[in-house]
Each structure stands twice: as structure tokens, then as C-alpha cells.
Amino acid sequence: MLFIRKCKLLNACTDRFVSEIFLIRSVHKTHSFNKFLTTENVNPNLKCIDYAIRGLLFERARNIEKELLEGASKPFKNVLHLNIGDPQSLGQPPITFLRQVLTLVTHPVLLDNKIFPEDAKIRAREILAKCPGHSAGSYSDACGMEIIRRQIAKYIEDRDKIPSHWKWCYIGHGASDVAKKFFNILKVDKDGLKPGILNPSPGYPFYLATIAELGMKRIDYLLDEDQNWNININELQRTLNESRNTCNPRVIVVINPGNPTSHVMSRNSIEEIVKFAHKENLIIMADEVYQHNIFKPDCNFVSFKKVMNDLGEPYSNVELVSLMSISKGYYAESGIKGGFGEVLNMDPEVTPMFVKSISAMLCPSVLAQAAVYASVNPPKPNEPSYEQFLHETGSILGALKTSASIAEESFNSLEGVSCNRIEGSIFGFPQITIPKRAIEAANKMGVSPDEFYALELLSETGICVVPGSGFKQPPGKYFIRLTLVPKPDELHKIMERFGKFHHKFLRNFSYHSTI
Secondary structure (H helix, E strand, O other): OOHHHHOOOOOOOOOHHHHHHHHHHHOOOOOOOOOOOOOOOOOHHHHHOOOHHHOHHHHHHHHHHHHHHOOOOOOOOOOEEOOOOOHHHHOOOOOHHHHHHHHHHHOHHHHHOOOOOHHHHHHHHHHHHOOHHHOOOOOOOOOOOHHHHHHHHHHHHHHHOOOOOHHHEEEEOOHHHHHHHHHHHOOOOEOOEEEEEEEEEOOOHHHHHHHHHOOOEEEEEEEEHHHOOEEOHHHHHHHHHHHOOOEEEEEEEEEOOOOOOOOOOOHHHHHHHHHHHHHOOOEEEEEOOOOOOEOOOOOOOOOHHHHHHHHOOOHHHOOEEEEEEOOOOOOOOHHHOOEEEEEEOOOOOOHHHHHHHHHOOOOOOHHHHHHHHHHHOOOOOOOOOHHHHHHHHHHHHHHHHHHHHHHHHHHHOOOOEEOOOOOEOOEEOOEEOOOHHHHHHHHHHOOOHHHHHHHHHHHHHOEEOEEHHHHOOOOOOOEEEEEOOOOHHHHHHHHHHHHHHHHHHHHHOOOOOOO
16 A cells, blocks of 8 residues: 555655654764764854655665564565666676776786686786785875776777877776866856856766755756757757856866766767757766667767867867766766766966866775776787686676666656656666645645655655756656666566556545545
8 A cells, every 4th residue: 555545645744654754864963062063163064965765765775674673564685776876786796807907906916827818917907017015905096097087098099099098097986986076176266256166957967966065056958848949059058158147167077978867869969968068168078988878770979079170160179078987888887986087178377277176085905906908908819818708798788788678668658757768877867746645745745746656656666766956857747767787687677566556646636536
């Protein structure tokens, strides 16, 4: 039975479920006697941070897991964390070659062990030879080891068939670390106006949180759902023009393939954005971390750098930060936190300042750098690990492609649910038509309708998703985002559970219901 049915549309406010939601929201609120640091004198920007992926739904899911461990009776045996893009936590296996290189770098005595292939040993020796003391426990250069930055540049050259210089490449604690460090150097007011960041809506919550933390102005530009989430340049222009009265726009963030939208941008769409950025004197931050996750045969990943170069001057001179990560794609090493960015066309006088700001953090993890090195320097056709590497990556991408098709078809078969083509990344982002009675119930609870739907889904099925409001979904529409990483047969069962819940939800909140 739905929770809301138990408490007659929340009139019985003593229900444990409602009480717990309010407890979650008030957690850590304690008396501040004799405390110097309080909510009154903390950095005010921190109060503006909202990260929905680990928000109310995540906390409720953790509490349910504790209840299950304590023997509580639920209509499910475990919580399915489909709220986060963490493939290995959901069973995606690591790539053997990358793990072998990491093992050898961490414990070099194994370099003489015949169980490890020679190509993995070669990569490990190359890294260790450039580590002070030949140990991965030593510091590296602040921007990353030169040998690894050179290999990153070669990876980009091989991908785009155009030159890349290793000094343009910066390694960080994940791609988000590079993005945040770059945002930090833009943090300057002009004529009393804060720097503005054009951010896609819906878009990735990391950017929402970072812009808020740094005290910058977020400018939401709407992606066009009817055009499979591509950018409408006229809408973008209108948004930019309106923002100039309240901020100084400096950057446009683009995510390709999309998160949460799972669309893959066409070359034409990328060209429009490059020309727009040039006309409006904007820096482009291209989040391209899902570039290996392409599912539709008529879609291809094309980098912003490649398009800029093909357009030629003056567009090839646009300032660009492109991001890549080992947390996504078939590597999916989210916990290792390795990523990099290529920064193009930066003012030569600004570059030393950027490097100096990075240097304050000493260096990114050398083990993360080693993982990056293995990812951009995979086995070659004539090397012993090549066949296994091809099999593992092909198997992972094949399963994701199948899962994307299962989710897309399942969502679109349900009444009141529609889902655009899942072309890339690892998410489904269906729109949910929520009945008026459910919206009224959500208002009584003090949550958004999509959050209410997601809470009910979690309580009934154990499926934890992210409500679309956490991504700044289009106004008047409701979405959820869920990860498609479970194996196809498992995802098929999950979608069956989702479908049964959805039918029950519609039935119970229709005006013909007796609740």
C-alpha cells in the first residue's frame, strides 16, 4: 500500500515516514553554545549549495538500508542506488589492464612476476621512472607528471587528428576538480556585477553547487526537449541578453553527451555554440566525460576542439576548457578520482597564474595519474593485453547499449511517461505526468511533485532515483533520472517493478480513487 494511502494524503502528520523526512532535513541542527563557527558566520555561499544526487532521496535510502539491516519488513530486499553514476557499485567490472598497471605501480616488486603481461609492466615502469625515488608515494608536478600529460596530448591528437600540446593539459582529482580550479580564476566582479556562468537546464548538479559555492551567478539556459535536448540558439541569446543586467557572463557550460539528458550533440549544434561564444566573448567549458558512451548508430561524438579547428579562424581562437575523466566510460573508476582538462587559447599571461593556483594543492594523486595514463595509453594491437581489452570494453559498451534500449522502450510504453532517445552517457531521463492529486499531496508535504514521486517509488520498490528538480528541469514539467548500468536482464526486472509502481501510483492518485 502506498504510504500516502496509509496517512490519508498526509493528514496524519505523525506518520514515521513524514517525520523522518523532516528529521533528515533538520539533522545536525544542534545548540551552538560556546561554538565560534556557527551558521551565522559560516561562508554564506555554502548555504546556497544544493546537490540533489546526495540529497533527501539519498538520505532516505540510507535510512531504509539501516531499517532492512535491523530486520524491518519491506516490499523489497535491498535498495537499488540508481541515483548516481557509479557503475562499479552496480556491478560493472573494472578493466583488467588498468588495474594491472595500478597494481604494479603500487607494488613494484611484482614487476618480476610472470602473471602480469609485459605491456602492463612497460606502462608501470614508465611511470615509476619519472616518480621521485621511483615511488608512487612521492609528490609529482602540481599539474601532473609530464610523461602522463604528454600521453594525454597524444590521446587527444589521435582522437581529433589535430595537434595538442602537453602543456595545455592539466590533471586533477577528477574532471570536476579541473573545472572548479578554472572557475576559481574567473571569480572577479566587474562594475559591481558578479561573473555569470551559462549553465544548461536540465544540467549536472556539480555545476549548480560549484557556481553557488564560489559566489558566482548561475544563468540557466533551457535545453529543447522537443529537439532531443539540443540547444535553441534563439532561446540562448534571449537568456544571455536578460542576464547582462544582473551579472557579467563569462562562461557557457555544455555537456556532451548530456547528463542527465543522454543526448549526443550534432556537429551543427556544436558549430552554433562555438559561433555564439565567439560573438558574445564567452569561454566554453565542454564537459565531454561520456565521450566513450555512445549508443545509437546514427550518433557520433565530436569534440568541441575538433569543430573549432575545422571552422578555422576566428572560431578556432575561442577559449575552451574540455574535460575528460576515468570515472565514466568503460573504465568507470569513479573512486580513483582521475581526470584531466585541455585548456586552449588561454592568455599567456594568465597561464602562470592558473598554474600557481593549482600548485597550492601540491599535486593530484599519483595513483590517479597512473590510472589516467593507463586509460589514455591502452593496449595496442600487437601487445599481449589487446584482445582481452577489446573483449572487456566491447562487453561493457554492448550491455549499456542494450540497457539503454530496454529503458527507452519501457518508459515510452507507460501511460503518462515519455522518454527521449537515450543516445549516450549512462542515464535515462523520462518525463512523468504527475496527477493533480499527487501534486496537492506533494505541496502538503513541502516537497516538489517529482521529489514526491521519487520518494513513493523508493518506499514501494527500493529504487532510488534523482528527481528532475535537482537538475533544474524545465518549469511545469517533472522528470526523474536513473542510472542504466545494471546488467540488461537485471534492468529489465527493474523496469517491470517501475512499471507496476507507476500504474499503482496513477490509480491511487486519480480522482476516481477512494483514498
